[in-house]
Amino acid sequence: MSAPQPLPRGTLLLIPVPLGPTPPAAVLPAPVCEQARQLRHFIAENAKSARAFLKSLEIPVPLQEIQIQELNEHTRANALEGLLQPLRQGFDVGLVSEAGCPGVADPGADLIRLAQQEGITVVPLIGPSxxxxxxxxxxxxxxxxxxxxxxxxxxxxxxxxxxxxxxxxxxxxxxxxxxxxxxxxxxxxxxxxxxxxxxxxxxxxxxxxxxxxxxxxxxxxxxxxxxxxxxxxxxxxxxxxx
Known part of the structure; x- marks a missing residue:
């Protein structure tokens, strides 16, 4: 009997966020907004502000069905492994910052480095910096x-x-x-x-x-x-x- 094949890895999408109370369509390209709307797993510094961003994107499913995990200065180094679990299970995950580009002056850089080390595909998307x-x-x-x-x-x-x-x-x-x-x-x-x-x-x-x-x-x-x-x-x- 052949060994079970491992699940394909998901992609970590780095999604920029408007720098203030600006409609996403004013500063984010339409394909970026559309990609974000398709996701059901996100990692953010603050879940509340992330939900506000997702609401402004007009996500087509109830926000209660969206999984948002937090990554901020209170996240322990050994907890980063758990944040990658949806990616290991084959789900695409969106990483968002409080404002601007994830990974730049942002705690998401630690997660991005860990994803790179595991061979997970990381895709930075276009947006305001x-x-x-x-x-x-x-x-x-x-x-x-x-x-x-x-x-x-x-x-x-x-x-x-x-x-x-x-x-x-x-x-x-x-x-x-x-x-x-x-x-x-x-x-x-x-x-x-x-x-x-x-x-x-x-x-x-x-x-x-x-x-x-x-x-x-x-x-x-x-x-x-x-x-x-x-x-x-x-x-x-x-x-x-x-």
Whole structure:
């Protein structure tokens, strides 16, 4: 008697999510929306916000029939194995972020790495990325750039880090990019204006793809003359030493 054949593996689909309360059709290609509508298994940072996204997609079955597993900072490393189980059983699974692209400044990267190690097919789908959009609109160097996630929260450590990044930017002609929790945007901007050279070019890119989008590049010296230039909204900070 021949041995039973293993089930075909499912595909892990990386599904971008709008960067704010925007209809998915406004920022996601129609084929991406259609692929997401066909799925019955999802992995998300927060199940509640994932359901809101799926509802906006007009999933053709009741949301109660959709399986959503959570992957966030509280997920233990040994629990990642369990998240792959539907894929091992042959089901396609959608990985969604809270906003933007899964796996970029996102806990989904750990799951994607594990799926790659198991030989599971991973397919990134097209959608909005605040980092790429900010770089595109900044006018800063798009040939060499580095994303640093979140910088230190303590002012003295953050100042030292900014000076080191500015030196690297000058040496490599490299755009430096990072993000901050929106309620700390003002503190971050104050640190930038205090520690960077007046001639350094600084871009603030807030609420990209949303009606209140703001994207502007000025020198540090020029920003010091502006009043309330940054809102408590999702913002990408970019600078280039010139």
């Amino acid at each position: 605040s980092l790429l959009l900010a770089l595109m609109g900044s006018g800063l160097c798009g040939q060499r750039f580095a994303f640093h996630g979140y910088l230190p929260a303590k002012e003295d450590e953050r100042g030292k880090r900014l000076k080191a990044l500015e030196q690297e930017s000058r040496r490599q002609n490299q755009t430096q990019m990072f993000i901050e929790t929106p309620y700390r945007n003002t503190q971050m901007l104050n640190s930038l204006l205090q520690h960077l050279a007046p001639s350094t070019l600084l871009c603030l890119a807030s609420s990209l793809t949303l009606p209140q989008q703001r994207l502007r590049t000025l020198s540090v010296a020029q920003w010091r003359k502006e009043e309330d230039p940054v809102a408590k909204e999702p913002t990408v900070f970019l600078f280039l030493s010139v």
